[in-house]
Amino acid sequence: MFVSIVRFYLNGWIETQFIEPGLHFKYFGFHWVPELTAFGYYFLFVLMALSALGIAFGVLYRFSALTFFLAFTYIELVDVTYYLNHYYFVSLVGLLLVFLPAHRAHSVDAWLGWTRRASYIPVGAINILKLQLGLVYVLAGIAKLNADWLLEAMPLAIWLPAQSHVPLIGELLTHKVTAYAFSWAGAAFDLAIPFILLSACWRWAGYSAVIAFHLLTWSFFQIGMFPFIMIGATLVFFSADFHSSLHAHIGLKLDKRPIPAKMISPVLQTSMIVFMVFQLVFPFRSIVYPGNALWTEQGYRFGWRVMLVEKAGYAQFKVVDKQGNELWVDNTDFLTPVQEKMLATQPDLLIQYAHHLRDHYQQLGVEDPSVTAEVHVTFNGRPSQPFIDPSIDLAALRDGWKAKHWILPLNDRKKG
């Protein structure tokens, strides 16, 4: 995580993503999250980096974990356009770590006697991490069980040929059948890997597959740190003996101590169960919305839907005054390229942007502005098509949990 934060800084993303944009998009229910000054963002990132080190070395562990979780989540909440499933994953694990006794051994805290030393940690603590990881894989696998992925090999059929310049296997990637093979293998991998890792006998094979799979995706796609996070995180599936011997290799020894009697309080236990049930159910909320969630993006986020869509959208916003005069908005006046790209395919962000435009032009003296948008989106190789009702006044809408009926249905006529 420390590496991740340093990478973020080195890429200049603190500057371009948080400080430069004049407008930030918020998560539904989190509009209150205040934006910070440049100093504030840098301060939070430093805090995050220090607390990540704190967790790793077990320095003031609980405090570090809590700080890390809060800082990381705060940064995420500032702008929804940067949403990534793996940031969400990091937040969740961060939250779990606050409650797990991961500092009882090989930690500075234990060494200094700030916490009770222990050679054992409750099996529940390990299992909940396994469960969280397993859920991510399985839910990502279930999300892949859709017609585009399985029957059209989309979007891999677009993405893989784009890599045809890669030495050795490049030529192979241009074959449609390769995209099918990758799609099916990917879905099978996601669905099966947690179970394979659970089996002692197959664990090494499974872990080799984890490494191979994530390195492959890392080399093909622009997905940042995620592959390495998963490669590291899945080590939790290995046995205690394995970790002890690993530690022994780097000169850390564990003195055998008796298993403590009281492990986890009932309150904590119950909250963990509630947390996991939520984790299990929340990703499926898209079922209650009409249409394909990959198209409408209703109930899309926090659903472990990774690698599922190739989308590009173009949104032409129009501000209309009381007399019906139209003003065409130039998005580059308000948005960064990332924001412009993300916004065009996400209905809730269209509403937020429309509200911003209404307020902006009202201040400039436009009377009773209404805001409409012609949005065209291309989705998994289909011809671009209108995404929302171009006559609806987006500024008059409020975002909410209710289905957005102004999203036009996906015209699924197969491409030629």
Add this chain to the structure above:
Amino acid sequence: MIRLSFFCVLVIGACSLNGCKGGDPKPQGEDFDRAGMLENLAKNIVGPSYASFEGALVDLQTALDAYRLDDSEGNVIALRDAFGQAYIAWQSCSPHEFGPAANLGFRLTVNTFPCDTARVHVLLSSESYDLKLATNAAAKGFPALDFILYKLNDARWAEPSVQAFIQANIDLIHDDLHAIQSEWNETYRDEFETNLGSDVGSALGTLVNAVNQDFELLKNANVGIPLGKKTLGETQAEKVEALYSGQSIPLLIFRLQAIKNVFEGGVGLGIDDQLDALGASYGEESLSKAITLGFDDAIEAAQLIDGSLHDAILDSPSDVENLHSKLQHLVVLLKTDMPSQLGVQITYQDNDGD
């Protein structure tokens, strides 16, 4: 145990790779020669656009020199004509604002319009000035020359300060062009031709983004803003390109053709061929055909406009609206379907794979 399982994974992996080989006898996209396309675009499209611009600037300089020796009516006409030709040659460079040109902000230097004529008057009465200063951003380049050569009373052309201003602008553009050409020839062209990926820094990604940016600028700055799209329908006809010489329409058509030319790669391999090799479709027809048609429709709509763009906006706005809607239709294809089918990334940001 460990070795055995590892071996199994390798074997399974090898088997599935073999499976791929044996499968599809006629794969899509296999034959496409990406390196060939980039070489063609560099050698036959981008390189020559700079070379002809260079030639046109030399002619402009010659015409200015001739006028300085003899301010005959014929030399006045020749000077204006050379300026018009240089402005046309520029239109083919405008879509290539990447690499060395982007580093210098070449487009801003050559063609920031509308011209700040008040500022030009200030410069004409100054002893010395630096055209690169931000305060002079809209008082230089072709829009400023357009003003001098077609609006300023030609009695003033004899003034040394006016001739010096024309010279300073030609030099400014010429110097930047030289810098761009030498960097292009020495290093950038090779990098461009060998960068075969589709990510943001790749040649294809760079090209697609540059072309789209230029096209959107054309739609907004050349047509949309004068037509009143940013001012609640209140037209701003005086904001057209080449207001004083009234050349907006021919220039716009040359620009559209230049962008189309990048897309088609002239007679050689272009983005259209890559789309065809990928089997990209748009409804019943191929995506490349739809985009080519989109360019043709827009060019035709521009040809239908009578007289200057400035006058058409005031007298027959529906013709200009028609052009604008053709551009709007095309921009969707260029900014959604095309990059999506090519697998081109628009930003450096990490993504979820979406």
